Amino acid sequence: MSRLNIFVGHYGSGKTEVSLNYAMELKKQGKDVIIVDLDIVNAFYRTKDAEKILNEAGIEVITPQYANTNVDIPALPADIFKIFTDKSKTIVIDVGGDDDGAVALGRFFGYISQEDYKLNLVVNTKRPLTDTKENIILMLRDIESCSRLKVNGIINNSNLSYDTTTALISEGEKTVKAAADELGVEFVFTAVKEELYDEYLKLTDAKVFPLKKYLKMPWQIQ
Amino acid sequence: MEKLLMKGNEAIAEAAIRAGCLRFYGYPITPQTEVSAYMSKKMPKVGGLFMQAESEIAAINMVYGSAAAGVRAMTSSSSPGISLKAEGISYIAGADLPCVVLNIVRGGPGLGGIQPAQSDYFQATKGLAHGDFQLVVLAPSSIQECVDLTYEAFDIADQYRMPVMLIGDGMLGQMMEPVTFPEEYKGRDLPEKTWATNGTQMKRKHNVVNSLYIEPNELEKLVVERYKKYDYIKETEVKYETENIKDADVVLVAYGTIARIAKSAMQKARNEGIKVGLIRPITLWPFPEKIISETAKKAKSFLAVEMSMGQMVEDVRLAVNGQADVHFYGRTGGVIPTPDEVYNKIIEIAGGAK
Structure with missing residues (x-):
């Protein structure tokens, strides 16, 4: 298993939800985890929103200095560098959407490329720009060229929020697997919300990763 | 109808294109920039035009021009940018032209902040700019409603020849929900745009687009007529x-x-x-x-x-x-x-x- 676990993808592919859950899972396995919110392109619905839950779970959170404030500038904090120097930590990096978001990752190319990293592309085939094998490959290429790193894992996170069905997830898995096969990249897992986890296990032979919903909408009573 | 997972900003942009919007003039401002970003990718594919203007003021005046030519046109911004567009919107209302303006409201006044707000209600409904005029203001509360009301906004604008504002906030612009788009949209029966400045073909007199009236009596008559239209809208277009x-x-x-x-x-x-x-x-x-x-x-x-x-x-x-x-x-x-x-x-x- 790699020490650096990086999640990239299209806007709204579910990178943040997958990253949060992945960090929680690593923590459960006894790892000393730091999660980094590297999203410099989207001011809303981000890792920072789950900071309290993560801290309570004993996970350190590093976010852009001005995240969730009105300062609309993408300043990354200096203590981000400790993720590369303190090798005892296991790192989860939640990168901003598209190639635009991946630019921030490219800035750390020199550090990341020194290590055995896992760079996962999160794909939701119900998002219009990653709906086909061809579009997934285009998105992957754009992100690779901006980050200067190689995507070496693909995750199926196909969903329609509260309208998700297992049939839809399964269809997404086929498309995402086809893209992974064509690229010769590992298909890592299909992410499935908890409620559908057991049902989905019966439908697939792929690895399935359960997702707990940590980010709630403002109208959902906490 | 296939369901997609879309952000509010993207869904509005896609719905506008599907509703026949062929000109989009944008200028970036958080939290509505995805509208411009989406338009820039999609408009060229449908034979439309996306232009990033040099300012909000330029963008609204480009809308004025396209609307005068009878083309469905749109611009979008967030609070401070809408204030900049205000003068142009008044001119468009004064010239009886249809267009759609999206305001993804943020905290104010001044530069305010980038987080969600509804503090532009007075501006949208009562005093957006100088003069006696109104906008129809539509406020969706889900992403599906963003789609449905975007179609509706263009139809209302064309039916009454007036600017229509779609109003939301950063939550709505940025959140994602499943949406469907109608396979074939049957909109309202709309009158032909005989007033458009789209070339006489040597078959008619020149159409003139104008909001300047020299004679007070003439201007008063026009404004009173416009208010009869507003009264009709109050009777027929209320939604809740x-x-x-x-x-x-x-x-x-x-x-x-x-x-x-x-x-x-x-x-x-x-x-x-x-x-x-x-x-x-x-x-x-x-x-x-x-x-x-x-x-x-x-x-x-x-x-x-x-x-x-x-x-x-x-x-x-x-x-x-x-x-x-x-x-x-x-x-x-x-x-x-x-x-x-x-x-x-x-x-x-x-x-x-x-």
Whole structure:
């Protein structure tokens, strides 16, 4: 298993939800985890929103200095560098959407490329720009060229929020697997919300990763 | 119809294109930049045009030009940018031209902040710019409604030859929900744009687009005519949603995303046996006065919930017209009220938990 676990993808592919859950899972396995919110392109619905839950779970959170404030500038904090120097930590990096978001990752190319990293592309085939094998490959290429790193894992996170069905997830898995096969990249897992986890296990032979919903909408009573 | 998972900003852009919008003039500002980003990718593919203007003022005047030529045109911005567009919108209203303007509202005044707000209600419904004029203002509260009202906005604009504003906030612009687009949209039967400055083909007189009138009497006549149109719109275009109002003692009035928060608070109160209802204005102008006035005959209290210091509450008070108490709960500056805060206010009004 790699020490650096990086999640990239299209806007709204579910990178943040997958990253949060992945960090929680690593923590459960006894790892000393730091999660980094590297999203410099989207001011809303981000890792920072789950900071309290993560801290309570004993996970350190590093976010852009001005995240969730009105300062609309993408300043990354200096203590981000400790993720590369303190090798005892296991790192989860939640990168901003598209190639635009991946630019921030490219800035750390020199550090990341020194290590055995896992760079996962999160794909939701119900998002219009990653709906086909061809579009997934285009998105992957754009992100690779901006980050200067190689995507070496693909995750199926196909969903329609509260309208998700297992049939839809399964269809997404086929498309995402086809893209992974064509690229010769590992298909890592299909992410499935908890409620559908057991049902989905019966439908697939792929690895399935359960997702707990940590980010709630403002109208959902906490 | 295939369901897709889309952000509010993307869904509005896609719906606009599908509704036949062929010209989009943008200028970036958080939290609506995805509209421009989406348009820049998609417009060239449908034979339309996306242009990033040099300023908001330029963008709205480009809309003015395209609208005059009879083409469906749109611009979008967020609060400070809408203030910059105000002059142009007044000219478009004064020239009786159709267009759609999207405002994804952020905290204000001034540069304010980038988080969600509803503090542009007065601006949108009463005093956007100089002169006697109105915009139809549509306030979606879900991503599907963003899609549906975008189609509607273009039709209303064309039917009445006037600017229509879609109003949302950063929550709506950025959140994702499943949406479907109609396979084939059957819009309204719209009159031909015989007034458009799209070339005479040597078959008719020149059409003139203008908002300058030398004679006061001529201008007055035109404005009075325009207000007859507004009266007609008030009669025919009001849209709202109600829930649980029949037996309600306390009626919440909230629009956009805040209506969803109010709804959660209402459900919590109902579980406690407190009779709470909700009126959600979908058109902010024309405001749903009649339903509020009728509901006020039975209900004891009204509670307007807004992300502002209290703007729509004035229209609620006018519509209630002394028939019931009118209360207000709001957060501002980009702070979103929680369902619990609204619930606590309901308890306060209802006189303590039963």
